Amino acid sequence: MRTLSSCLAGALASVLALGVTQVGVAHAQEAVEGRGVEVSPGTVLHPTVGADLGVINNVFYEDESPVTSGLLRLLVNFAVASDKAKPEEPIPGEEPGNEPAPPTFEFRASGGLRYEEYLYYDNFSTTEQRNLALDVQGHFQVYPQGNWTFVADDRLQRDTRPRNFEDPSSTNRIDNLLQLGMRWQPQGRSISAGARYENSTMILEGDSGVANRMNHTLALRSDWQWLPYTRFFGDVSVGFFGALGEAQVQSGSLTKNSSLPIRGLVGVATTLTEPLTLKLHLGWGYSSYSAGEGYNGPLLGAELGYAYGPTGRIVVEYNHDYEDSINANYYKDHKILAKLDQQVMEKLLLTGGLDLRLRSYRGIDGIGMPSRDDFLLGATARAQYVLSDRYYLSASYLGQIDATDYQSSFMGTDDPSYTRHELMLGGRAAF
Numbered sequence: 001m002r003t004l005s006s007c008l009a010g011a012l013a014s015v016l017a018l019g020v021t022q023v024g025v026a027h028a029q030e031a032v033e034g035r036g037v038e039v040s041p042g043t044v045l046h047p048t049v050g051a052d053l054g055v056i057n058n059v060f061y062e063d064e065s066p067v068t069s070g071l072l073r074l075l076v077n078f079a080v081a082s083d084k085a086k087p088e089e090p091i092p093g094e095e096p097g098n099e100p101a102p103p104t105f106e107f108r109a110s111g112g113l114r115y116e117e118y119l120y121y122d123n124f125s126t127t128e129q130r131n132l133a134l135d136v137q138g139h140f141q142v143y144p145q146g147n148w149t150f151v152a153d154d155r156l157q158r159d160t161r162p163r164n165f166e167d168p169s170s171t172n173r174i175d176n177l178l179q180l181g182m183r184w185q186p187q188g189r190s191i192s193a194g195a196r197y198e199n200s201t202m203i204l205e206g207d208s209g210v211a212n213r214m215n216h217t218l219a220l221r222s223d224w225q226w227l228p229y230t231r232f233f234g235d236v237s238v239g240f241f242g243a244l245g246e247a248q249v250q251s252g253s254l255t256k257n258s259s260l261p262i263r264g265l266v267g268v269a270t271t272l273t274e275p276l277t278l279k280l281h282l283g284w285g286y287s288s289y290s291a292g293e294g295y296n297g298p299l300l301g302a303e304l305g306y307a308y309g310p311t312g313r314i315v316v317e318y319n320h321d322y323e324d325s326i327n328a329n330y331y332k333d334h335k336i337l338a339k340l341d342q343q344v345m346e347k348l349l350l351t352g353g354l355d356l357r358l359r360s361y362r363g364i365d366g367i368g369m370p371s372r373d374d375f376l377l378g379a380t381a382r383a384q385y386v387l388s389d390r391y392y393l394s395a396s397y398l399g400q401i402d403a404t405d406y407q408s409s410f411m412g413t414d415d416p417s418y419t420r421h422e423l424m425l426g427g428r429a430a431f
Helices: 004-017
Strands: 037-040 043-057 068-082 105-118 131-142 148-162 170-184 191-204 213-226 230-243 259-273 276-289 295-309 312-324 330-344 348-362 371-386 391-404 418-430
Touching: 043 391, 068 418, 259 295, 259 312, 276 312, 295 330
Parallel strands: none
Antiparallel strands: 037 043, 043 068, 043 418, 068 105, 105 131, 131 148, 148 170, 170 191, 191 213, 213 230, 230 259, 259 276, 276 295, 295 312, 312 330, 330 348, 348 371, 371 391, 391 418
């Protein structure tokens, strides 16, 4: 049983876990895009609507006595992009048509809304978890084929999550990532280089007890295309991370310590054989914090992809990295990821994945011991069956495990471990 004080600790812990301890593998692209709707000459909008019905076990991310509920999910998605220039159609008996002029700019945008209704109406805390999530992103590039090009990318997300104790309130979080860059890419040359600025902003709605934050990053990158299928790259960056507003929003809550992360790495992406691809990177990361522990260690990554058939591919990845954390100064991940995509009989698309992480939090302040170690395991599986060029069916499973011996001591004790399952069936219409 949870005491009131442990529930308060759980409220804080649920904020910390939002987007941090959730582990899973993103699904592949949708099976059907649809013909699209022309909104202006050369610009086509691809809208998709859908609905899923299923069950979710452990709504509140509890370590014991999980609540199970039916779940209705409604989806509206879109994608739009500028049309690519096409050469003139040749006329029999005449000279070939002229090549089209390079575009001055190009853009694309995509996104969607997700509404969730919990169907356990005998439990007020569960039904009050109904929410509306948002995910939109855009890309804009000036002179994409010029010697100099300007690139702007932005992604805005609003995510919602029940607290990790039974309560009608929830944790809502808004994230925005803006990237601006200038790149030198001389035509006919194998070397390119560029500079970029990144702004990452996180805002927690309501009285979460956790500071909002804004992170700035300045970076330089260079690429060398060696032979048709091999590219080497190098990337260095320095960050200025800190709170947006008060660093500590209430007495006894977490403090957002400012930091100065410095990172550098080199890597390669290549095709070893026709079905076999390889990506490698190696570097070093360092960050000091205004209070508490910082990091100073290697950055490692390797990805091996194998197309074992015309319609099947598997990817295995290992990554060792450091990230700024909400409930600590930072966390370190050892991540092992496996993904599978398989098309069967032209109409059935199968995707799945396993995501295992050994995660270490360091520099925790105010809610317990300064260090925490977690074992995270995520599993996904999805099947999409195409009915026509517009309609398809979908079935998906998502499983999550977070196992830790950490105990929060903020006004009580709380175990943030949980096991969660979600099974959904539904359909989509792409126009």
